Amino acid sequence: MNAIEVRGLRxxxxxxxxxxxxxxxxxxxxxxxxxxxxxxxxxxxxxxxxGHRDRDGGEVAVLGxxxxxxxxxxxxxxxxxxxxxxxxxxxxxxxxxxxxxxxxPDPRGVDEVIDVCGLTAKxxxxxxxxxxxxxxxxxxxxxxIGRPRLLxxxxxTTGFDPEVRRQFWDLVRSLAEEGTTILxxxxxxxxxxxxxxxxxxxxxxxxxxxxxxxTVGGRDRAPATVSxxxxxxxxxxxxxxxxxxxxxxxxxxxxxxxxxxxxSLEDVYLDLIxxxx
Amino acid sequence: xxxxxxxxxxxxxxxxxxxxxxSTLRNGLSRGAxxxxxxxxSKEAVIFTFSFxxxxxxxxxxxxxTGETMPGGASMSQVFAASMIAYGILNTAFTSVGVGIAADxxxxxxxxxxxxxxxxxxxxxxxxxxxxxxxxxxxxLLLAVGVVVFDLQLPTDPTKWLTLGWILLLSVVxxxxxxxxxxxxxxxxxxxxxxxxxxxxxxxxxSGVFVAISSLPDVMVKVAAFFPVRWMGQGFxxxxxxxxxxAGEVSGSWELPTVALVLGAWCVVGLxxxxxxxxxxxxxxx
Numbered sequence: 001m002n003a004i005e006v007r008g009l010r011x012x013x014x015x016x017x018x019x020x021x022x023x024x025x026x027x028x029x030x031x032x033x034x035x036x037x038x039x040x041x042x043x044x045x046x047x048x049x050x051g052h053r054d055r056d057g058g059e060v061a062v063l064g065x066x067x068x069x070x071x072x073x074x075x076x077x078x079x080x081x082x083x084x085x086x087x088x089x090x091x092x093x094x095x096x097x098x099x100x101x102x103x104x105p106d107p108r109g110v111d112e113v114i115d116v117c118g119l120t121a122k123x124x125x126x127x128x129x130x131x132x133x134x135x136x137x138x139x140x141x142x143x144x145i146g147r148p149r150l151l152x153x154x155x156x157t158t159g160f161d162p163e164v165r166r167q168f169w170d171l172v173r174s175l176a177e178e179g180t181t182i183l184x185x186x187x188x189x190x191x192x193x194x195x196x197x198x199x200x201x202x203x204x205x206x207x208x209x210x211x212x213x214x215t216v217g218g219r220d221r222a223p224a225t226v227s228x229x230x231x232x233x234x235x236x237x238x239x240x241x242x243x244x245x246x247x248x249x250x251x252x253x254x255x256x257x258x259x260x261x262x263x264s265l266e267d268v269y270l271d272l273i274x275x276x277x
Numbered sequence: 278x279x280x281x282x283x284x285x286x287x288x289x290x291x292x293x294x295x296x297x298x299x300s301t302l303r304n305g306l307s308r309g310a311x312x313x314x315x316x317x318x319s320k321e322a323v324i325f326t327f328s329f330x331x332x333x334x335x336x337x338x339x340x341x342x343t344g345e346t347m348p349g350g351a352s353m354s355q356v357f358a359a360s361m362i363a364y365g366i367l368n369t370a371f372t373s374v375g376v377g378i379a380a381d382x383x384x385x386x387x388x389x390x391x392x393x394x395x396x397x398x399x400x401x402x403x404x405x406x407x408x409x410x411x412x413x414x415x416x417x418l419l420l421a422v423g424v425v426v427f428d429l430q431l432p433t434d435p436t437k438w439l440t441l442g443w444i445l446l447l448s449v450v451x452x453x454x455x456x457x458x459x460x461x462x463x464x465x466x467x468x469x470x471x472x473x474x475x476x477x478x479x480x481x482x483x484s485g486v487f488v489a490i491s492s493l494p495d496v497m498v499k500v501a502a503f504f505p506v507r508w509m510g511q512g513f514x515x516x517x518x519x520x521x522x523x524a525g526e527v528s529g530s531w532e533l534p535t536v537a538l539v540l541g542a543w544c545v546v547g548l549x550x551x552x553x554x555x556x557x558x559x560x561x562x563x
Contacts, residue, residue: 080392087386105296
């Protein structure tokens with residue numbers, strides 16, 4: 001059974017077709033990234049999968065259950081890291097996390113979660129006193145305290161400094177190691193590339209490409225750019241056979257600053273959403 | 278159909294026996310403890326919102342305190358002090374609950390809870406515990422001001438305390454339920470206090486709390502009779518004023534059966550409104 005199975009998902013707000021026929025399949029234990037510009041339908045899709053929003057059409061099964069009618073047992077199996085929340089400002093980090101632990105049948109240890117989220121030094125601090133990045137780690141802690149089989153991470157590292165972001169990636173990897181399925185929505189392509197087994201690009205309410213970070217949008221087959229400088233100045237050449245191009249260049253004699261560049265995930269992504277926007 | 282190999286290669290989650298879901302009561306009690314902690318830790322709310330009725334009582338009570346007695350023997354400020362308990366309950370039950378839920382909707386509390394296995398009932402048990410604790414504290418504070426500053430007499434007759442008990446209970450339930458329903462009227466948490474204060478202030482004036490009911494226009498009294506505040510005030514006057522003070526009431530008696538009937542009816546109306554209007558999240562534009 002796939003952890004997430006979506007066919008023909010549709011949702012409109014008035015005349016705006018926010019989600020216009022999305023198909024998606026995420027396997028058990030997979031880290032799947034959903035990429036797309038603001039307003040592409042990422043959040044609407046995710047919120048439907050989380051059970052926060054009704055849909056207009058299509059079939060949805062999350063852990064084998066339709067989120068629109070799912071009960072408490074299903075909610076015990078999922079974890080949600082919200083995009084923006086400023087709640088529980090007057091409770092301490094530990095109070096909030098242990099409060100939420102009590103909602104689940106089989107929670108992780110409160111101290112263990114505080115530790116893996118890097119909050120040990122702040123455990124006794126009121127949430128209102130935390131920095132944005134620390135607050136976000138509390139969100140993550142609340143998302144994983146219930147030992148979810150499926151975790152929704154919505155823009156999890158927005159506002160993180162680079163070091164904290166790396167730590168967070170390690171946390172996501174260790175959750176994936178434990179077998180947690182993760183659906184990640186993000187703006188950061190390096191984050192998707194670092195974490196995702198597979199990803200999909202959504203634009204104007206449709207999936208426009210799907211694959212692994214290496215292959216999505218034909219990235220592995222797209223022409224490479226070879227650039228160099230010789231007596232005549234800088235040159236650039238796009239080719240599907242960069243090895244041959246470099247060999248020929250070497251035979252020609254003195255050149256400098258030789259570079260072979262495969263299209264980055266960002267190049268492919270911008271192409272994909274540019275074509276559809 | 279897309280399948281994946283990376284995922285399957287990873288360690289499968291352990292097969293644990295299904296632990297039972299925690300009970301609504303247990304979650305409700307822990308929500309209640311958290312609500313009380315959050316309330317008393319937010320100093321502004323305690324000082325400016327919770328103490329506000331006592332402050333009004335002190336000010337207006339002192340202005341009314343002319344030394345004259347009303348027909349029936351009590352002073353005007355004593356009548357006012359007894360009626361003000363109704364305002365105290367509106368403050369801790371209706372307004373605080375309405376504003377609190379609108380804020381929970383805005384700051385993500387409700388959305389976050391909706392994503393966990395907690396039940397809506399557990400959330401409401403938490404609110405009810407908060408209301409029970411703050412209302413008892415509010416009533417105690419108002420009575421303390423009434424007794425110390427305005428010579429309000431606490432009843433010695435146990436039946437009066439019994440009356441206080443049931444009026445308090447019905448008032449709190451009715452106001453809380455209507456407050457929960459009213460939380461949906463405000464489009465955002467920010468303006469909830471403004472929206473909810475209008476009916477509260479209007480009802481104080483028209484129901485004989487801020488101004489003695491005997492001096493109100495007839496139409497106003499008739500309209501106010503449909504709302505709970507008038508009957509709450511009358512009920513509390515019956516407890517804390519001598520029975521001779523029925524002279525100042527509309528019908529010349531305390532009308533306790535009517536008090537019970539109207540407040541009971543508002544409990545039912547409030548419950549229905551809650552069931553029809555409660556939303557987990559904020560209303561969103563298209």
